Amino acid sequence: MKFSKKIKLNSDIPTASMPDIIFMLLIFFMVTTVLREYSGLPINLPKAKRIEKLKSKRHTTHIWVSKEGLISIEDKLYPVDDVRHIMYEKRSTNPQIVTSLKADEEARMGLVSGIHNELRKADALKLNYSTKTAVD
């Protein structure tokens, strides 16, 4: 029976390509990062169970509605009647825009219904009621 001589294996991890790998990860995160643009109003979102995720942040615009009845778009306060002009402009630059309505759980439906009407007039029909996930 022959004993073969053990071959000495080189057990180094090749580190030469590490910067390349790191750079690739870096570029991925740089591209996907969307820095927070607007802070909105202080609100308590309602909770819901059957929720869906919004696909892309680039096609989403937010409308904040506080419980006092203030409406904020991109950190500016607007009366209800002005929502249609802003949304119309947004819709003409980006036809696949989705409106995310971030309304306080104590907001009144009269105002929300007014926003519905404004969005219909602006032809921005894709709406999403922003909620938190309910745990039961």
Added chain:
Amino acid sequence: MALTKRRLKGGEIPTSSMADIAFLLLIFFLVTTTIDMDKGLGIVLPPEGDTIEIRKKNILNCLINSQGKVLLGGEPVETKNINRAIKERLRENEKLIISVKSHERTRYKDYVAVIDQLKIANATRISIAETD
């Protein structure tokens, strides 16, 4: 004046610290990336000036009052039981359109709870009436 002979130096950029710099940038972007996506209840509003005649038997009225109490087709229902009631009615009539109408003073929370219940019951035809 003594002239010193110029030495030829190897013009290399030190690359050993490149990985460190890249790591630092990577960590910065990892930290600043917001992973939490926007989530919520999706709904598509009807276009402006679009009225369709619907048969009365295909409509189910769902009324929410200012206290958050729900009246479904004329009967009071607890919010958490709406999905069961809707499921039953959808089994009988697939074309059923649920018309949600709320009072002006209804809280948004109660409205979202009702829409959530409709979504749980897999109701796709939801109509939102104006408040009065």
